[in-house]
Amino acid sequence: MPPKPKINKQMILDASFEIVREQGHEMISARTIAEKLKCSTQPVMYHFKTIEEIRKETYKLADEYHTGFIMPKGDTGYDPLLELGLNYIRFGYEEKNLFRFLFQTNSFAGLNVAALMSDPGLGEMLKMVSSGVGCTEDEARDVFFSLFVSAHGIASLIANNSMEYEEETFRKVLENTYANLTNRGGNA
Numbered sequence: 001m002p003p004k005p006k007i008n009k010q011m012i013l014d015a016s017f018e019i020v021r022e023q024g025h026e027m028i029s030a031r032t033i034a035e036k037l038k039c040s041t042q043p044v045m046y047h048f049k050t051i052e053e054i055r056k057e058t059y060k061l062a063d064e065y066h067t068g069f070i071m072p073k074g075d076t077g078y079d080p081l082l083e084l085g086l087n088y089i090r091f092g093y094e095e096k097n098l099f100r101f102l103f104q105t106n107s108f109a110g111l112n113v114a115a116l117m118s119d120p121g122l123g124e125m126l127k128m129v130s131s132g133v134g135c136t137e138d139e140a141r142d143v144f145f146s147l148f149v150s151a152h153g154i155a156s157l158i159a160n161n162s163m164e165y166e167e168e169t170f171r172k173v174l175e176n177t178y179a180n181l182t183n184r185g186g187n188a
Contacts, residue, residue: 006043007037007039007043007044007047008047009047009048009057011037012033012037012043012044012047012048012054013054013057013058013061014061015033015036015037016028016033016054016055016057016058016061017058017061017062017065018036019032019033019036020058020062020097020098020101021095021097021098022097023097024097024100024101025055025058025097025100025101025105028051028054028055028058029051030044030045030051033054058101059101059102059107062098062101062102063102065098066091066095066098066102067121069087069090069091069095070084070087070088070091071084071087072084072087078171079132079178080128080132081125081128081129081132081143081144081147081178082171082174082175082178084125084151085147085148085150085151085170085174086151086167086170086171086174088148088151088152088155089151089154089155089158089165089170090165090167091155092154092155092156092158092159093155093158093159093165096158096159096160099155099156099159100159100160103152103156104156104159104160113145117141117144117145122141122144125144126140126141126144127140129143129144133182135182142181143178143181143182146177146181147174147177147178147181150173150174150177151170151174154170154173
């Protein structure tokens with residue numbers, strides 16, 4: 001009989017990530033992870049001191065997945081910022097549980113909007129907006145934030161309700177928001 005595979009940290013995190021995707025973040029526990037891995041809870045708690053530690057590491061995995069999901073691929077024919085917004089909304093539709101885990105579990109407690117918008121990860125996107133619109137980086141930050149709020153509102157509605165994904169409608173909302181912010185006129 002071959003030896004049982006050893007459970008490692010990555011296997012635990014992958015199982016936790018799948019639990020969040022399938023059942024929601026509330027279901028992360030040593031027991032549910034052990035069930036997913038078909039093992040006892042001992043290896044789970046051997047590698048992690050607390051369930052909160054598993055949650056934090058799973059959050060990082062979910063955030064990486066989210067970033068890959070929403071980044072513009074460049075093959076849609078849309079403006080990259082518009083594509084980013086549409087991908088964000090589609091993430092809320094296709095990955096409801098991950099969306100809730102990332103954006104509706106008080107992960108931003110104690111932050112203000114300025115702290116969110118000064119994230120170094122936004123640098124490339126702000127440069128793209130700035131050069132595309134012909135504005136300063138601060139103005140680009142305002143445009144990006146307004147589009148983000150619009151996309152986030154739509155994605156939240158979809159992730160928390162049984163709403164249909166209507167890409168054409170969402171595209172028009174984002175295009176009009178973008179046009180009004182950049183003084184290009186809307187096309188509603």
